[in-house]
Amino acid sequence: MDDRDPRARLLALAAQRGVSLAALSGLIGRNPTYLQQFVRKGSPRKLEEEDRRRLAEFLGASEAELGGPAYFSHGVTRGSVRGPGGWIDVPRLDIAASAGPGAFGGEDAAIGTFRFSARWLREQGFDAARLSAIRVAGDSMEPLLRDGDEILVDTTPGPLRDGVHVVRIEEALLVKRVQTGVPGQIVLESQNPAYRPIVLKPGEVEVIGRVVWKSGRL
Numbered sequence: 001m002d003d004r005d006p007r008a009r010l011l012a013l014a015a016q017r018g019v020s021l022a023a024l025s026g027l028i029g030r031n032p033t034y035l036q037q038f039v040r041k042g043s044p045r046k047l048e049e050e051d052r053r054r055l056a057e058f059l060g061a062s063e064a065e066l067g068g069p070a071y072f073s074h075g076v077t078r079g080s081v082r083g084p085g086g087w088i089d090v091p092r093l094d095i096a097a098s099a100g101p102g103a104f105g106g107e108d109a110a111i112g113t114f115r116f117s118a119r120w121l122r123e124q125g126f127d128a129a130r131l132s133a134i135r136v137a138g139d140s141m142e143p144l145l146r147d148g149d150e151i152l153v154d155t156t157p158g159p160l161r162d163g164v165h166v167v168r169i170e171e172a173l174l175v176k177r178v179q180t181g182v183p184g185q186i187v188l189e190s191q192n193p194a195y196r197p198i199v200l201k202p203g204e205v206e207v208i209g210r211v212v213w214k215s216g217r218l
Contacts, residue, residue: 006047006067007039013059028054049206053157088121088128089113090152096137097151097166097175114152114215126212130156134166136175136214140190145175149216155209160186164211169204175211 014021021039022032028051037043046067047055056063092112114133121128136149144164145151153166165178167188176188176198186205188198 006065007042009061009065010035010055010059011039013061013065017059024055024058027058048203086118087115088118089115090128090131090133092133092150095173096135097173098138098140114150124212126154127156130154130209131212132209140192140195141175141177142192144191145211145214146216149214151175151211152213153209154212160207161210166208166211168206168208169200173208178207 010024011021014024021035025032025034025036028034030051038047049068052063052066052068055061056066056068062068090113092114094111116128118128121131131152131154133150133152136145136151137147139147141164151166160178160180162179162181163177164175166173166175167178168174174188176190179187179189181187184201186200186202188200188205190197
């Protein structure tokens with residue numbers, strides 16, 4: 001297996017820690033063969049978000065190493081940079097979240113920063129290391145979000161709440177209003193009435209982060 005493959009990386013990390021896949025399966029509340037099947041047979045195809053988060057924390061790795069979204073790895077693993085005079089530089093990533101039919105994420109290299117007051121970020125309850133800025137592509141979230149707007153995405157783990165989020169469906173990144181009122185369903189709604197809601201099961205969508213701020217031209 002390619003050492004960039006999350007299965008190979010999980011094996012390597014487990015070996016470094018001297019822990020078995022069976023023990024790691026128990027750590028995440030699964031049966032003893034769960035991770036063995038993930039590594040050897042490719043089932044499940046990818047780790048569930050909560051399983052991946054717990055394994056990454058235990059193994060001292062980033063979620064991206066275990067198959068999580070690489071799109072925000074810059075913001076999560078390297079975090080923001082403290083600038084002079086009480087300012088925080090939050091990275092702008094070279095990717096877009098589609099507010100249209102769906103777009104594929106590109107590289108997560110930073111192409112600049114947005115500078116925020118450290119005090120303002122604290123007052124808003126934001127962890128600067130969990131923030132990244134990306135651009136919006138498409139018109140399905142108009143007039144709330146317009147094509148070319150920049151949005152600040154908070155990737156702090158926590159219970160999913162209704163609101164505007166960046167989500168991933170397979171490899172496509174979208175920005176949508178998430179509704180969780182119906183048990184067993186996640187509904188992705190557009191602001192633009194020309195677009196119909198997308199109804200998915202929780203396992204079919206990965207919530208990357210909550211949109212907490214926007215900027216754009218008037």
